[in-house]
Amino acid sequence: MHESRVPSPESRPFRLAVLASGRGSNLQALLDAAPTRGFAIVGVFSDHADAPALARARVAGVPAVARNPKAFATREAFDTALFDAIDVGMPDLVVCAGYLRILSDAAVLRHAGRIVNIHPSLLPKYPGLRTHARAIAAGDTEHGASVHYVIPALDAGPLIAQARLPILPGDTPATLAERLLPREHRLLVEAVTWIAAGRLLQHGSAVLLDSRPLRTPLRLGADDRLIEPAETPSP
Numbered sequence: 001m002h003e004s005r006v007p008s009p010e011s012r013p014f015r016l017a018v019l020a021s022g023r024g025s026n027l028q029a030l031l032d033a034a035p036t037r038g039f040a041i042v043g044v045f046s047d048h049a050d051a052p053a054l055a056r057a058r059v060a061g062v063p064a065v066a067r068n069p070k071a072f073a074t075r076e077a078f079d080t081a082l083f084d085a086i087d088v089g090m091p092d093l094v095v096c097a098g099y100l101r102i103l104s105d106a107a108v109l110r111h112a113g114r115i116v117n118i119h120p121s122l123l124p125k126y127p128g129l130r131t132h133a134r135a136i137a138a139g140d141t142e143h144g145a146s147v148h149y150v151i152p153a154l155d156a157g158p159l160i161a162q163a164r165l166p167i168l169p170g171d172t173p174a175t176l177a178e179r180l181l182p183r184e185h186r187l188l189v190e191a192v193t194w195i196a197a198g199r200l201l202q203h204g205s206a207v208l209l210d211s212r213p214l215r216t217p218l219r220l221g222a223d224d225r226l227i228e229p230a231e232t233p234s235p
């Protein structure tokens with residue numbers, strides 16, 4: 001059973017390491033929010049040296065590090081090198097924000113309870129790739145994004161929070177992704193803010209909110225704040 005580290009009460013801001021493979025718009029949302037949200041980004045890490053996310057980090061004065069997976073014999077060796085670099089910054093939380101490589105079990109277990117991921121679907125629906133196209137093809141009327149704690153199984157860890165939006169007639173994967181992206185940014189910033197404030201913890205397969213099990217993921221409201229779903233009254 002793993003429980004994430006509780007932030008210390010001293011004034012040191014809660015430290016984030018961010019993993020990003022490409023564009024980095026979710027990273028940018030975290031960079032923009034950090035000064036007012038009680039966290040600091042201490043490093044950005046990528047599996048692509050030319051990822052725009054690394055350029056965004058450098059503009060913000062944040063150390064940016066790339067490691068080339070092709071230079072390592074195995075996924076485990078790559079992840080060991082990547083996470084050794086990450087751990088130099090002593091992060092309280094590792095945020096996968098558009099990181100498109102599967103993490104090895106060893107890397108996840110080494111940081112159990114201290115890694116979160118944002119995924120563009122209403123998990124447990126559509127783990128993996130092409131989530132927008134799959135939601136449209138299935139005839140879904142609703143789509144969204146999820147923030148969850150990372151466990152060794154892909155896109156399967158305990159759910160923290162979700163943002164939902166309707167799928168409109170005529171939506172294409174591109175239009176749906178474009179409408180979802182700003183909601184993703186707010187969802188991720190809110191979820192990380194609550195974690196940094198010490199309100200959320202992973203406890204095994206559960207999420208604790210203010211020390212109580214969270215039975216349904218938090219929801220991003222129309223005002224961009226997280227809402228705790230009402231408890232279903234017991235019969």
Ligand code: GAR
Pocket residue numbers: 020021022023024025026027097098099100118119120128145184
């Ligand atoms: C985001 O839509 C994120 O949810 C998705 O990649 C995009 C990255 O955009 N992540 C995954 O699909 C992970 N399975 P960004 O680089 O602009 O933040």
